[in-house]
Amino acid sequence: MTETDPVKVMKQQVGKAAADLVKSGNIVGLGTGSTAAFMIQFLGERMQAGTLTDIKGIPTSFQASVLAKKYGIPLTTLDEVDRIDVAIDGADEVDPQKNLIKGGGAAHTREKIVDGLAEQFVVVVDSSKLVDSLGAFPLPVEVVPMAIAPVMRALEELGGNPEIRMGVKKDGPVITDQGNMILDAKFAAIANPADLEKTINNIPGVLDNGLFVDLADIILIGEIKDSQPSVREM
Incomplete structure (x- = not known):
């Protein structure tokens, strides 16, 4: 069945765009939330297709751990690795300076540990999460x-x-x-x-x-223009 919900398609596309940034051999921080869930799904599909090999994930929540196992992504821990190449996660608010409010899924403590340790922190959001200044989201x-x-x-x-x-x-x-x-x-x-x-x-x-200050490197934003989903980078 073809997916017709434009918001869901938008989240899928921004999740896929983030998953495409992961390279073979990477240690990947696996974020929490609906958009990050699509990213984890697409990482698994890339592994099944053979276009991505030898990656390991560090989950930021029980939800991320369950999804990683579902899609065949091997997991590791901070005790077992000396680096995180890239972390991919969502956000509840993003300001023009790339500061974030996170924690709508109650996972922000683990997320900040993993995202803060990553060489590159990629944020995946839809355009509704963009704000002029933080604070509308509790x-x-x-x-x-x-x-x-x-x-x-x-x-x-x-x-x-x-x-x-x-x-x-x-x-x-x-x-x-x-x-x-x-x-x-x-x-x-x-x-x-x-x-x-x-x-x-x-x-x-x-x-x-849930304040994440000076941590985000790349913000990928899903938008709907002329009824079509698209992805842009802040």
Whole structure:
């Protein structure tokens, strides 16, 4: 059956464009989310076709690990490799300076580790994720459960409006792959992402937050023009 949903086709095309950047022998950081899922699928298809060989993936989440196994991508860990050649991941917001907000999938802590270690970090998004300044998307903050109340107070003092992220089709809060909780903090605007990232990460009990500053190298953007999906690079 031919795919007719233009948004899905757009995500597929930007995922394929990113997968095409991977070279044989690469260690690849495997991102999390719907667009990254297509990238993982296309990496598997390239391996099956024989156009890509001897790659290993480092997943950023349980979801990425499951998809990699489904599509036949061998996995490794940071203990076993001394480099990551390229990491490919999505984002919830992208500003003109290539700063990001990530964490809509509650995987931003592992994503920042993998993406930050990569020689090249490629971001795959659709055009709806582009913003003039970060902050419309609530900032995810991963917190050790015992510190939820004091961290919420600290975020409020910084001008944020934090809420505990609750599960969908599940009673209670979202629990990360590390066994922690997520606060989504709404800020009116984030004028200085670099300063806010460091300030929040210095709050006792915070593992990491979803601000990714000066990490992205390439932004691949899926768009729909004249009812046709296309991909461009920022």
